[in-house]
Amino acid sequence: MTSPRVLVVDDEADLRELLEITLLKMGLDVDSTETLQQARQLFAEKDFQLVLTDMRLPDGLGLDLVREVAASGKNIPIAVVTAFGSAENAVVALKAGAFDYVSKPVQLEQLRVLVQSALKLSDGAPAAAPARGQAQGRLRGSSAAIQALRAQIARLARSMAPIAISGESGSGKELAAREIHAQSSRADKPFIAVNCGAIPEALMEAEFFGYRKGAFTGASDERDGFFQAANGGTLMLDEVADLPLAMQVKLLRAIQERRVRKIGATAEEPVDVRIISATHKNLEKLVEDGLFRQDLFYRLNVIELRLAPLxxxxxxxxxxxxxxxxxxxxxxxxxxxxxxxxxxxxxxxxxxxxxxxxxxxxxxxxxxxxxxxxxxxxxxxxxxxxxxxxxxxPVAAPAAPASPEPSDAVAQPASPAATPAPVASLPAEAPAGEAAASGAPAMPRLPAFDVQASSLPAYLEAVERDIITRVLAQANYNRTQAAQLLGISYRQLRYQMQKLNIQDPG
CATH class of the missing domain: 1.10.8.60 (Helicase, Ruva Protein; domain 3)
Incomplete structure (x- = not known):
């Protein structure tokens, strides 16, 4: 069995020799050159499983080679060597089709990890099978939109480039991220999904980077953070738009340098993590408003994947x-x-x-x-x-719609004048005289809660709880009568009371 062959393109003799020695010790065959022209010739003559090129060459740019290899149709991963701190060059290369990048001075440990990941793709090794039940609801459907999404994911899984998934809430952003991970060379490594909006700001650094024993009060043991837990695999930053600005700075450095420092530690440790971010918010608008760092946005948004709503x-x-x-x-x-x-x-x-x-x-x-x-x-x-x-x-009231459950529809605050559908058979609030004359009970208006749009579910529950509680009180907590007033069945009312934790007095 022949060893995988790697093409190294770099005009610095010392670095080229270091790369050659490292790859030979890994059991690989190596061809090296210092010019773009010679690299093109070798690429046309031989079969390579990986190309490693510098960004700047005497007769051109390594970026041109990246585009040519990506467009060759041979599915050969190509990685670039960038100058230290040239994050913009790395992002450009990834967008052009590069599999990954390493920064100068080259860290040999990081290089070996990159090479091993790239060779897994070249070998066409199948991804690990998802756990039972995981794939049942993942990317279901046969529409043109879902087929295009599957094709995109198959291409993106071969890269290490950061991916930003955008889509409305509930559209399956985490499922798409898991599918990318499952089809990648990292499928046998951890997939860690983090909801950035659910972590208290004071705990973010400890949660992301870990801490040493005794680093702060209560740190009785050393603990790894999300980056260490996802080492070798994929870290998904869900609702990344909710990160505070102070944490955005620290996250940017960790992504660029691929190194993190635990709280209380004096040295950084390397981490090999692919970043997938997701949000239902418009990050570009947040950047314009100064709520999200532009440099972090460009770092995360190398490749954008949009999920169509249902x-x-x-x-x-x-x-x-x-x-x-x-x-x-x-x-x-x-x-x-x-x-x-x-x-x-x-x-x-x-x-x-x-x-x-x-x-x-x-x-x-x-x-x-x-x-x-x-x-x-x-x-x-x-x-x-x-x-x-x-x-x-038969229904209790002719004007009531077919939907009997009030859970979400009762709380529909579509407009100040709108009447919730399940209680359409009840009259709107009227003066006592009119209510007495008609013989119908008066229905209280919807409460005007002061609530942010982001807490709509809480608002809907509050509205529903308020309406049911008022009607129960009006019926002296006779559930059968209250159910009739609400236009629902006794069983449905009992279910809603249990769900909303509404208790009879005493």
Whole structure:
């Protein structure tokens, strides 16, 4: 069996000799040259499994060689050697198709890791199989959008370039990141996903970089951070836009230098991590507003991967629903949709994307009879929904829509004048005289909570809890009467009270 062959292109004789010796000790065959012209000739004559080139050559730029190798169709990884601190050159090379880069002075340990990762790609080694259940909901569908996404991921998996995944909440950004990792040469190494918005600012440095024993009060043992935990693998920075500016500076240095220092340590330690970031926010706008560092943005956004929202790929709905129902059911008790339910779902805009679809079906299953989900079991938000399939069962109030559950729809604060759909049969708040004259109970208005847009779920729960509590009080906590006033069943009211932790007095 022949040894893998590497092409080294560098005009510095000492560095070229160091690279040759290191690669030969790794059991590789090496061809080296100092000019771009000779490199092109050797590349055309021989089969290489890796090309390693300097950025500046006597007769041209290594960047030209990067583009030519990437466009050759041979799927040969090419890495570049950049001057110390030339982060911009590294980013340009990665965007041009380079697999990875090393900085001068070359750290031999980092070089060996790079070479081993590149040779795994050249060998075409299959990625490790995902754990059971992991791949069930990953990148489901056959629409043009999802097929293009799969093709992009297959190409990106061969690179070490940082990837910035953009997409709406619930569109599957972490699933895409896991798929990139699973198809890469790092598939047998850790994949660490970090929600940057969920870490208190005071703990961020310790969580990302680790700490030494005794570094601060409570540090009774030494602990690795996210970078050390992901060493050799992939680190996903989810909701990266939520990083405070002070942490952005430290993160930028760790990504550029590929070295981190634990809190309380005096020396840095090398880490080999591929960075994938994700956010539903517009990072470019945050950079313009001074809320996100421009240099970190360019470092993370080498390659951008956009995920289409579910409403742009409704052709995948059948397959997605089938996979979700299979997960919700069991071998003995399968979950199915009644006729017409899929058509109702296809008329919905899904502002929460696939995550909302999962939530809708899981909640509908709780209200279904014998695992058969009907249109009346769905609770959909928004006005883009066509009329649900009518139910043969009588309803409490003619004006009420088919959706019986108030959980999300009750709390729909679409506009100050809008009336929530599930309580449409109840009259709006009216003077006491009018209410008495009509014989109908007065429905309280929606509370005007002072809430940020980012906490919409909390707002919706607060609105729903307030409405149910007021109606219960109005009915003297007679649940049957309260359910009738709300236009829902007794069972649905009991479910909502349990979910929202609403207790009867005493």
């Amino acid at each position: 409403r742009e790929r409704l052709d995948d709905l059948d397959e997605l629903v089938e996979a979700i129902l299979a997960r919700l059911g069991s071998f003995e008790h399968k979950v199915v949709l009644a006729p017409g339910v899929l058509d109702v779902l296809k008329g919905y805009s899904f502002p929460g994307n696939v995550r909302e679809l999962e939530n809708i079906l899981e909640r509908a299953l709780a209200f279904s009879n014998d695992g058969v989900i009907s249109a009346e079991d769905l609770a959909l938000k928004g006005g883009s929904l066509p009329a649900p399939v009518p139910s043969p069962a």
